[in-house]
Amino acid sequence: MKRIAKIISNLLHPFLIPIYAEAVLLFSGTIYSFYPMRLRIYLMWAIILYATALPLLSVALIKRIQRLRGREIQQRNKLTVMMFACAICYLLYAITMMRSPSLILFRKIASTAFLCTMASLIMSRFMRSSTHLTAMGAAVAFFVMLNIAGEPAVFWTLIWTLLIAGLAASARLYLGHNRSRQLLTSFLVGFVICCVAMLYL
Numbered sequence: 019m020k021r022i023a024k025i026i027s028n029l030l031h032p033f034l035i036p037i038y039a040e041a042v043l044l045f046s047g048t049i050y051s052f053y054p055m056r057l058r059i060y061l062m063w064a065i066i067l068y069a070t071a072l073p074l075l076s077v078a079l080i081k082r083i084q085r086l087r088g089r090e091i092q093q094r095n096k097l098t099v100m101m102f103a104c105a106i107c108y109l110l111y112a113i114t115m116m117r118s119p120s121l122i123l124f125r126k127i128a129s130t131a132f133l134c135t136m137a138s139l140i141m142s143r144f145m146r147s148s149t150h151l152t153a154m155g156a157a158v159a160f161f162v163m164l165n166i167a168g169e170p171a172v173f174w175t176l177i178w179t180l181l182i183a184g185l186a187a188s189a190r191l192y193l194g195h196n197r198s199r200q201l202l203t204s205f206l207v208g209f210v211i212c213c214v215a216m217l218y219l
Contacts, residue, residue, distance in 0.1 A: 019192065026189040027150065030182065032138075035153040036069045036131045037062075039160055040124065047171040048164075050123070061124060068111035069104075069131065076103035101139045101149075110131035129145070130156050130215040134208050143209065148196045148204040154183040155208025163216045 043050045044058045051058075077100055095153035112128035115121045134152050161176035187201045198206075 023189040023192045025194060026185060026216045027195075030139070030150055030154065030186045030189075031136075032149040032153040033073060035071045035157050036108075036127055037065050038168035039127060039157055040065045042172065042175050046175065048169055050096055061121075064111060064114060065124075065127075066108045068114075068128070072107045073100065076100055097142070098139065101135055101142075105132050105135040105139070108135060126215050126219055127160070129219045130160070130212045133211045133215060137207050137211060138204070141204070145203070146196060146200055148190055148201050149206075150186050151183070151196075151201045151204040152208035152211075154179075154186050155205035155210075157208075158183055158205075159209040159212035160216065163213065 025211075042048075042062060044053065044061060045051055081100060108128050108131040112125050112132060115125035115128055131153075134156050135149075138147055138149045138152050158176070158179050161172050161179050164172045165176055183205065187198075187205070190196045190200065190201060
């Protein structure tokens with residue numbers, strides 16, 4: 019069971035949630051699936067670059083610095099640097115999406131990811147927050163807002179996202195990384211941030 023929980027936790031890593039959300043928009047029968055294939059591939063390439071590739075490069079850079087200095091960087095400082103690098107990457111992606119008014123929803127995804135990362139960074143100073151559940155809370159809010167806006171193609175996606183959020187919370191609890199109150203707080207923070215970003219950014 020522990021191995022299964024680890025697999026679930028890795029598959030639902032915060033780096034991957036924005037990629038999943040954008041893939042649903044572009045390839046699941048929403049109005050955005052009518053974009054030209056070239057544009058959809060570009061958007062997927064961009065989110066993969068900014069949400070996963072560049073943060074992973076920052077992790078590799080941290081490890082390289084460790085070898086050059088000949089001593090281990092504290093885990094807390096390592097996580098802080100990595101999350102700050104992620105936040106910068108999401109901000110750059112949001113700026114990239116500002117060039118076209120038709121890509122406003124993708125800018126909102128990037129803005130939400132940036133704010134969630136910064137919120138997790140701040141919360142980590144006061145409590146053991148869960149970046150997994152912050153990302154899942156934002157994903158649930160994202161599909162809730164799309165349903166309210168009248169996008170029927172994502173109704174079942176919303177249901178599945180709720181179930182997956184519960185699965186992620188169960189995995190984190192089972193692995194002992196967080197307590198239930200920490201998971202709930204992180205989920206609600208992500209949910210509220212996404213709602214605000216969708217309405218006002």
